[in-house]
Amino acid sequence: xxxxxxxxxxxxxxxxxQLVAAELAKRGVYLVLTARSKSKAEETKSMLxxxxxxxxxxxxxxxxxxxxxxxxxxDEISNTYSKIDVLINNAGLHAFEQRITEDGFSExxxxxxxxxxxxxxxxxxxxxxxxxxTVVNVAxxxxxxxxKLKLPEDLFDTSTFTARESSKLYGKTKLLDIxxxxxxxxxxxxxxxxxxxxxxxxxxxxLGRELAFSSVLERILNLLHIGDPRRGxxxxxxLATESKYKEVTGGYFNVGTGKxxxxxxxxxxxxxxxxxxxxxxxxxxxxxxx
Numbered sequence: 001x002x003x004x005x006x007x008x009x010x011x012x013x014x015x016x017x018q019l020v021a022a023e024l025a026k027r028g029v030y031l032v033l034t035a036r037s038k039s040k041a042e043e044t045k046s047m048l049x050x051x052x053x054x055x056x057x058x059x060x061x062x063x064x065x066x067x068x069x070x071x072x073x074x075d076e077i078s079n080t081y082s083k084i085d086v087l088i089n090n091a092g093l094h095a096f097e098q099r100i101t102e103d104g105f106s107e108x109x110x111x112x113x114x115x116x117x118x119x120x121x122x123x124x125x126x127x128x129x130x131x132x133x134t135v136v137n138v139a140x141x142x143x144x145x146x147x148k149l150k151l152p153e154d155l156f157d158t159s160t161f162t163a164r165e166s167s168k169l170y171g172k173t174k175l176l177d178i179x180x181x182x183x184x185x186x187x188x189x190x191x192x193x194x195x196x197x198x199x200x201x202x203x204x205x206x207l208g209r210e211l212a213f214s215s216v217l218e219r220i221l222n223l224l225h226i227g228d229p230r231r232g233x234x235x236x237x238x239l240a241t242e243s244k245y246k247e248v249t250g251g252y253f254n255v256g257t258g259k260x261x262x263x264x265x266x267x268x269x270x271x272x273x274x275x276x277x278x279x280x281x282x283x284x285x286x287x288x289x290x
Contacts, residue, residue, distance in 0.1 A: 006085050013036075140171070143174040199255055
């Protein structure tokens with residue numbers, strides 16, 4: 001990766017995203033980060049500067065559960081940089097109760113799937129301009145526990161769920177991310193832009209801070225060396241920087257080995273992935289965001 005590569009990274013003020021930002025700062029890339037909280041952004045910037053005093057770090061502020069914020073952030077980034085080398089759609093959450101966004105979507109659907117879709121769509125011209133850009137989508141093997149996919153109904157589903165039932169919706173959002181990766185790879189064909197997804201493994205940072213016992217569980221798992229988030233950050237950085245991954249597009253890669261894995265159906269089903277794209281595009285067109 002070129003030293004002054006411009007890398008856009010969402011969810012960089014905590015968890016995996018912060019670890020990825022730290023590793024990329026060591027490599028001297030130009031970091032373009034999103035944040036909701038200015039105080040967390042300042043803390044993150046200070047941490048990155050302590051790692052590399054020469055680190056270039058810009059923040060763009062907004063709430064990724066708000067589609068107008070996502071569109072505005074995308075427009076601001078496009079207007080600020082003439083090219084983008086890498087876009088890492090990392091931000092995500094596992095909510096243990098249903099919350100509805102200002103746009104009327106389930107918060108997990110909005111943040112985990114709709115936000116990366118819209119941000120990538122908004123940045124596509126800037127990505128294509130370089131002729132060799134990379135898009136990395138953070139998915140999960142939780143996608144295997146998605147229940148049954150119904151389109152377009154699932155995109156609008158706001159039914160309540162318990163903490164135990166939340167895993168199914170979380171898994172569904174990650175399934176959508178892998179399907180989105182496949183269709184986007186086809187749409188970018190011939191532009192030089194590669195698009196790949198990854199499974200970051202089980203990470204203690206993703207336990208869900210809403211659970212009362214999550215901090216205790218995190219300490220126990222750390223003592224047992226289970227769910228080390230550095231492994232998850234490593235596969236994200238590898239997909240973003242290693243040349244061998246630029247020779248593949250539409251792939252889904254595993255934590256640790258870095259090898260390609262087969263995602264669960266309907267991932268890879270071109271007809272279903274195309275339908276998902278069309279339904280999602282219509283959502284944003286109908287709201288005047290495209």
